Amino acid sequence: MNTNVINNYSKLKLSLFFLPAFLLITIVLFLYKQDSLSVDKYIQIQKNCFYFLNSKLSQYPDTLFNLNQFGDEIIFLSFLSIFVVYAPKIWESLISASLVSLIFSSLLKKIFAVPRAAAVFDNHSFVILGKTLTGNNSLPSGHSITVFTILTVLLFGFMPKKLKYKILWSIFIVITGLIFAFARVGAGAHYPLDVIIGCIIGYISGLLGIFINEKYKIWTWINNKKYYPIFILFFLICCILLINKIMNENLIIFYLSIISLIVSLYKIINVYVKK
Numbered sequence: 001m002n003t004n005v006i007n008n009y010s011k012l013k014l015s016l017f018f019l020p021a022f023l024l025i026t027i028v029l030f031l032y033k034q035d036s037l038s039v040d041k042y043i044q045i046q047k048n049c050f051y052f053l054n055s056k057l058s059q060y061p062d063t064l065f066n067l068n069q070f071g072d073e074i075i076f077l078s079f080l081s082i083f084v085v086y087a088p089k090i091w092e093s094l095i096s097a098s099l100v101s102l103i104f105s106s107l108l109k110k111i112f113a114v115p116r117a118a119a120v121f122d123n124h125s126f127v128i129l130g131k132t133l134t135g136n137n138s139l140p141s142g143h144s145i146t147v148f149t150i151l152t153v154l155l156f157g158f159m160p161k162k163l164k165y166k167i168l169w170s171i172f173i174v175i176t177g178l179i180f181a182f183a184r185v186g187a188g189a190h191y192p193l194d195v196i197i198g199c200i201i202g203y204i205s206g207l208l209g210i211f212i213n214e215k216y217k218i219w220t221w222i223n224n225k226k227y228y229p230i231f232i233l234f235f236l237i238c239c240i241l242l243i244n245k246i247m248n249e250n251l252i253i254f255y256l257s258i259i260s261l262i263v264s265l266y267k268i269i270n271v272y273v274k275k
Contacts, residue, residue, distance in 0.1 A: 071143025097209020152206025
């Protein structure tokens with residue numbers, strides 16, 4: 001499995017950045033044409049779409065609340081923890097990509113300083129799931145960046161060889177990512193363009209993480225079993241954090257995450273002991 005991932009990453013070209021660049025330019029031109037590059041008009045142009053999507057998506061609050069948790073890296077990465085053993089190359093790229101996405105998210109939120117929906121609209125006029133967010137950090141959606149950063153690393157790492165399977169795999173990844181991302185609109189936390197732009201930034205972050213790791217080989221030690229105790233400790237800490245989340249919110253996604261971590265811990269410890 002790890003060999004296939006290594007081969008897939010080695011074939012990637014810089015031309016993969018053309019599509020996200022084109023999409024971002026298209027969005028900027030659309031907003032410019034609509035005279036909506038200012039913060040106030042950016043929000044107003046999306047108002048009707050936001051209300052529509054929020055009302056439709058929020059009809060499934062339990063599902064939506066669980067889906068929103070995938071924007072938390074601890075949750076998402078818990079399901080990928082087993083790849084430390086079977087495809088460490090994935091984790092090498094994930095770490096680089098996560099750092100890139102963190103930088104992008106922090107900087108862009110400060111640069112754009114777009115107020116959240118709950119800070120602009122009447123809180124009784126739309127559905128809010130979870131904590132009410134009122135800061136000036138709506139654009140881009142950090143959850144969407146996180147989701148698409150991780151999914152992009154998986155997309156290219158496990159890309160099939162045959163064209164028809166490549167198309168199906170890509171469609172599956174994109175649809176999955178969009179479901180997770182637009183759950184943020186259903187939760188009343190973001191405007192539609194926040195999550196779309198966040199998805200594009202996440203895709204760019206994932207690609208950059210892969211290319212950075214390919215060039216500088218920063219995290220190759222992950223494939224060395226003598227460093228497994230680092231992951232054992234990290235996953236144990238994640239288990240404790242998940243237990244705390246279960247005690248506070250008791251969501252099914254937290255149970256599934258902790259089960260994934262326990263299985264991975266068992267496998268990692270077993271391999272480490274036998275090394």
